[in-house]
Amino acid sequence: MKPKPFAMWIVICLCLLLNWKSETEAKNIFELQTDNFTCTSEDVNSRILKEFRCGISKSAKRRTWHMEFMLKEPIGEHEFFMKIVLPRRSPLTEFVLINMTTDGCHLLANRNQVPLMRLGRSVMERFSNFPKQCPFKPDVLYYIRGFRLDLNLLPAVDMETPVHISLSYQSKQHGLRWISGYLVARVQRISDKKRPK
Template sequence: MEFVLEQPVAEHDFFIKIVLPRRRPLPDFVLLNVTTDGCQLLANRNQVPLMRLGRNIMDRFSNFPKQCPFKPNFTYYIRGFRLDLNLVPAVDMETPVQIEFSHQNKQQGIRWITGYLMARVQRISEKKRSK
């Protein structure tokens, strides 16, 4: 993912929702559902562990700033993203995961950038792993 902004962005909201779908009739399990001030999120060094984990992973694969504002006419990117499961706390393996994230620019009114990730975490036995 890459994007270039036409104007600087000094204030924005960030929304993230992480859902572990379950079979019907059970409702999906919402692991995280948060909307927060994006600038505070970028600058906060004392984030809750799950948000800090996400930020550390993003630092490896993106050039998102560590504080506001986002600069105009500059290419921001997320490239070559690969999730290292050694960084993720223990979770129920072999489960589908749905992640929705959005960004809203407060200065421009309602302008959203929204993304969706769907993944499946699956264990591979040691016998099947290539060496």
């Protein structure tokens, strides 16, 4: 007796559903832990920046990072640089996940971006008051506060690894990087105590 097409489709759908469920469960056992976040600026004469600070929270269990800045003048056209590296013992074998420079105004508006950058911009909206279009205005305290990356939003992660992230904003008008940041983090398995039931 041959199986009916409808029954075959039910079996295929169940297999796909079970496979999807196991993949999503696998993602839930990892989290991104921030170890350090430092920032610098090439604006040593304070032509652009009025205030600038960054760091990580004091809580060792649920560390988050923050960055705040206030500008003296509006910043319109600018470039945003990001590099994400999964370091290895030898620098020659480091895995570079992203190494790109993009139009900062397009990034703020979340258009014409690679999918991972669009996703990152969407996530950032929950933690920052960055504008959705250029320019960055003067005398406004812009911030990213309490940032934690939910790995469930990303493609499946199935390994523990260190992660180094470099980022910077460069003014086209002044030709200097007015903000640079360097984040040291790690993807690690969530302990059984912290794992959602």
